[in-house]
Amino acid sequence: MTPAQTWIAAFLTLCVFSFLYKDNPFYRFAEHLFVGVAAGYLLAVQWQNVLIPNVWTPLVRDQQLLVLVPLALGLMMLARLWDKGAGIARWAIAFYVGIYSGVAIPGYMQAQIFAQLADAAKPFAPGWGAVNSALVLIGLLGVLAYFFFSMPHEGVHGAGARLGIYFLMVAFGASFGYTVMARVSLLIARVQFLLRDWLHVLPGS
Amino acid sequence: MGWVEKLLSIDRRIIFLLVGAGVIVPLLLPVNLPVTVTPRVQAAYDAIDALPPGSRVLISMDYEPEIMAELMPMSIAVLRHCFRKHIQVVAMTLYPAGTGLGEHALDVASRAEGAVRNRDFVWLGYKSGFQVVMIGIGENLRGMYPVDFYGTPLDSIPMMRGVNTYAQLSMMINLSGSSAADYWIQFAQGRYHAPIVLGCTAVMATDYYPYLSSRQVLGLIGGMKGAAEYERLIDVFGDGRRGMDAQSLVHLIVVLLVVVGNAALFATRGGPGAPAARPGEAPPR
Amino acid sequence: MRRVPLLVTFLSGAAIASLFFIPHHKAQAVNSKLLEWTLVVYAFALILGSLSLWMSHAKKVKKRAEGWPYSMVTLVALLAIPGLGIWKGVGAGSPVGMIYDTVNAPLASSMFALLAFVIASAAFRAFRARSAEATLLLLTAIIMMIGRVSIGELISANLPGITEWLLDVPNLAAKRAIAIGVGLGAVSTALKIILGIERSYLGRS
Numbered sequence: 161m162t163p164a165q166t167w168i169a170a171f172l173t174l175c176v177f178s179f180l181y182k183d184n185p186f187y188r189f190a191e192h193l194f195v196g197v198a199a200g201y202l203l204a205v206q207w208q209n210v211l212i213p214n215v216w217t218p219l220v221r222d223q224q225l226l227v228l229v230p231l232a233l234g235l236m237m238l239a240r241l242w243d244k245g246a247g248i249a250r251w252a253i254a255f256y257v258g259i260y261s262g263v264a265i266p267g268y269m270q271a272q273i274f275a276q277l278a279d280a281a282k283p284f285a286p287g288w289g290a291v292n293s294a295l296v297l298i299g300l301l302g303v304l305a306y307f308f309f310s311m312p313h314e315g316v317h318g319a320g321a322r323l324g325i326y327f328l329m330v331a332f333g334a335s336f337g338y339t340v341m342a343r344v345s346l347l348i349a350r351v352q353f354l355l356r357d358w359l360h361v362l363p364g365s
Numbered sequence: 366m367g368w369v370e371k372l373l374s375i376d377r378r379i380i381f382l383l384v385g386a387g388v389i390v391p392l393l394l395p396v397n398l399p400v401t402v403t404p405r406v407q408a409a410y411d412a413i414d415a416l417p418p419g420s421r422v423l424i425s426m427d428y429e430p431e432i433m434a435e436l437m438p439m440s441i442a443v444l445r446h447c448f449r450k451h452i453q454v455v456a457m458t459l460y461p462a463g464t465g466l467g468e469h470a471l472d473v474a475s476r477a478e479g480a481v482r483n484r485d486f487v488w489l490g491y492k493s494g495f496q497v498v499m500i501g502i503g504e505n506l507r508g509m510y511p512v513d514f515y516g517t518p519l520d521s522i523p524m525m526r527g528v529n530t531y532a533q534l535s536m537m538i539n540l541s542g543s544s545a546a547d548y549w550i551q552f553a554q555g556r557y558h559a560p561i562v563l564g565c566t567a568v569m570a571t572d573y574y575p576y577l578s579s580r581q582v583l584g585l586i587g588g589m590k591g592a593a594e595y596e597r598l599i600d601v602f603g604d605g606r607r608g609m610d611a612q613s614l615v616h617l618i619v620v621l622l623v624v625v626g627n628a629a630l631f632a633t634r635g636g637p638g639a640p641a642a643r644p645g646e647a648p649p650r
Numbered sequence: 651m652r653r654v655p656l657l658v659t660f661l662s663g664a665a666i667a668s669l670f671f672i673p674h675h676k677a678q679a680v681n682s683k684l685l686e687w688t689l690v691v692y693a694f695a696l697i698l699g700s701l702s703l704w705m706s707h708a709k710k711v712k713k714r715a716e717g718w719p720y721s722m723v724t725l726v727a728l729l730a731i732p733g734l735g736i737w738k739g740v741g742a743g744s745p746v747g748m749i750y751d752t753v754n755a756p757l758a759s760s761m762f763a764l765l766a767f768v769i770a771s772a773a774f775r776a777f778r779a780r781s782a783e784a785t786l787l788l789l790t791a792i793i794m795m796i797g798r799v800s801i802g803e804l805i806s807a808n809l810p811g812i813t814e815w816l817l818d819v820p821n822l823a824a825k826r827a828i829a830i831g832v833g834l835g836a837v838s839t840a841l842k843i844i845l846g847i848e849r850s851y852l853g854r855s
Binding site: 161165168169170172173176177179180188189190191192193194195196197198199200201202203204205206207208209210211214215226229230231233234235237238240241246250251252253254255256257258259260261262263264265266267268269272273276277279280292295296297298299300302303304307324325326327328329330331332333334336337338339340341343344346347349350353 | 652654655656658659660661662663664665666667670671683684685686687688689690691692693694695696697698699700701702703717720721723724725726727728729730731732734735736739740746748749750751752753754755756757758759760761762763764765766767769773783784786787788789790791792793794795798799815816817818819820821822823824825826827828829830831832833834836837839840841843844851852853
C-alpha cells in the first residue's frame with residue numbers, strides 16, 4: 161500500500177470504529193460506501209471473470225452458439241424487474257435451483273451422510289479410548305433423537321433427546337468460544353494495521 | 366440504586382474501552398506468552414512433514430481480505446514449511462480478491478525460504494466456480510489452467526511435467542474462510558480421494574471435527590491461534606504469534622465480564638431463573 | 651404457468667445428479683458445462699440484485715428522503731466500480747484492485763472487528779446461567795476461551811487437554827449429528843424440489 165492508501169484505509173477504519181461511541185455521519189458514510197463498493201466490486205468481478213470468459217469469448221471468438229442457452233436464461237432472470245416478467249424469470253430460477261439440488265444429492269450423501277455414518281459405526285478405540293468412542297456414539301444418537309420431531313419427545317426417546325441437548329450445548333459453547341477467538345483476531349489485525357502500518361508505533365515497525 | 370445494579374447498567378462504551386485496551390496494550394508491550402501446539406495442528410504439520418522431498422501439493426487459498434488476519438499468517442507458515450521440505454507447491458484461489466493475497470503469501474514465503482517460481486511453486490491464480498474448478502482439476506488440470514497466472518504455459522514449467530489430476534498431487538491443502546472447504550471435501554476427497562489438510566477461520570473450526578475423525582481431513586489449523594501454533598512448529602515468529610498476547614488478554618476480559626455479569630445478577634435476583642436483561646435494556650446494535 | 655419451470659428443474663436436477671456417478675470424462679465435461687451455465691445465471695442474478703439496490707437508493711435521492719446524501723455515496727460507488735472494472739479489469743494492481751485493498755478490505759474487516767466489542771458487551775449483559783443447559787453452554791465457552799489461548803496453560807496445565815477432549819468427544823458427537831441431519835435434510839429437500847413436490851422457490855403465482 162502507498163502512504164495515501166494507508167491513510168485512506170486508516171480513516172475508513174476509524175469511521176467504522178466511531179460507531180462504538182454512537183451512530184454518527186462518519187459511520188453512515190462508511191456504511192453506505194461499503195455497500196456500494198462491495199456490490200460494485202462483485203459486478204465488476206462477474207463481468208471480467210464470468211461473463212467475458214464464459215459468454216463473450218466463446219460466443220464472439222469461438223462462435224459456440226450453445227452459450228446462448230445460459231445467456232438467455234440470464235436475461236430471463238432480469239425480467240424479474242417488471243411485474244409481468246416474473247413468470248419468465250422463473251425459468252432461470254428453476255434451472256439454477258434444479259442444478260444445485262442435483263449437486264446437493266450425491267455431494268451430501270457421500271461426504272456427509274455415508275462417510276459420517278461409516279465412521280460412527282466403526283469399532284471402538286482400544287483401552288480407555290473406548291469410553292470416548294462410546295460417549296461419541298451416545299451423544300450422536302441423543303442429538304439425532306432430539307432432531308427427530310416426527311414423534312413426541314417422551315419416554316426413552318424423550319430421555320435420549322434430553323441427553324442430546326446437553327451435547328448440543330457443549331458444542332455450541334465450544335463454537336461460541338471459537339467465535340470470540342475469531343472476532344478478536346480480526347480486531348487484533350485492524351489494530352496492528354493502525355499501530356504498525358499507519359502510526360509506526362509497534363515494536364519492530 | 367445499589368452498586369450491583371449500577372454495575373449491571375454500566376455504559377457499554379466502558380466495556381468497549383476495556384476490550385480496546387486489551388488489544389492495544391499487549392501489542393505495544395508484548396511479553397510473548399508461550400504457544401502450546403494442539404494435536405490437530407500437530408497432525409496437519411505431521412501430514413505435510415511426512416511427504417518426501419520432491420512431492421507436489423495443491424494449495425488453494427480461498428479467502429478475501431476481510432478474514433486475512435486469520436488465514437494469511439497460516440498461509441505463509443504452511444508455504445514456508447513446504448518450501449523448507451522441498452515440497453513443490455501448485456497454488457491457486459477460488460476467490461477473485463484472493464489473487465493478490467495468494468501472490469503476497471507466496472512472495473513472503475518464497476523470499477524467506479529461497480524458493481523460486483516455476484521451480485518450487487506455480488501460481489495459477491483465480492478461476493471462478495467452486496465445483497467446476499474442482500471437477501476440472503480431477504479430470505484435466507491443463508484444460509482448466511492451460512497457463513499459469515503470468516501466462517506461462519503449464520507444459521513449459523518443469524515442475525508441472527506429468528501433473529494433470531489429483532492423482533499426481535500428494536495432497537490438497539485448503540486454507541479456507543468459506544464453504545469452499547465443504548466442496549473440497551465433497552469433490553477432491555469424496556470423488557477423487559485426494560488427502561486433505563484444512564486450515565480455516567476459528568468460527569469454522571469446530572464444525573470440521575467429524576471430518577477429522579473420519580479421516581476425510583487429516584489435520585486442522587483453526588484461526589490465528591492455529592497459525593501461531595504452526596509458526597511455532599516451523600520455528601518462525603510471524604503475525605500469528607505476535608497477536609497471541611492480545612488474544613489471551615481479551616479472552617480473559619470477556620470471561621471476567623461473563624463471570625461478573627452472572628455473579629452480580631445472582632447477588633441481586635437470587636440466581637438461576639432471573640431474566641437476562643431488564644426491560645428497556647436493549648442489547649447494543 | 652408453472653409446468654415448464656418444474657420440468658426445467660426436474661431435467662437439470664436429475665441430469666446433474668446422475669452425471670456425478672458416471673466417471674467417463676465426457677460425462678464430466680457435460681457436468682462442468684452445466685455448472686458453468688449456472689455461473690452465468692448467477693452473474694445475472696447479481697446484476698438483478700445490483701439494479702434493485704440502485705433503484706432503491708435512486709428513489710431515496712429523487713425524493714430527497716432522510717439520509718439521501720449517503721445514498722448518493724452508494725450510487726456513485728455502484729456506478730464507478732463496475733465501470734472501472736469493465737474498462738481496466740479487476741486484478742491486483744488495477745484501479746479496482748487498488749480500491750478494493752484501500753476501501754473494501756479495511757471496511758469489511760473493520761465491520762467484522764466491531765463484533766469483538768459487541769460480543770464482549772453482549773457476554774456481560776446477556777450470557778446468563780439461567781438453566782442447566784445455559785450453564786453448560788456458558789461453562790464450556792469459558793473453558794474454551796481460556797483453555798485455547800496461552801494464558802490457559804499458565805492457569806492450569808490441564809486446561810488445553812480438557813478443551814481438546816470437549817472438542818473431540820461432545821463437540822464431535824453433536825457436530826456429526828448436525829452434519830448427518832443437515833445432509834439428510836438437504837438431500838430430501840433437493841429430491842422434493844427435483845420431483846416438483848416443493849415449489850415455494852417459484853414464488854406465488
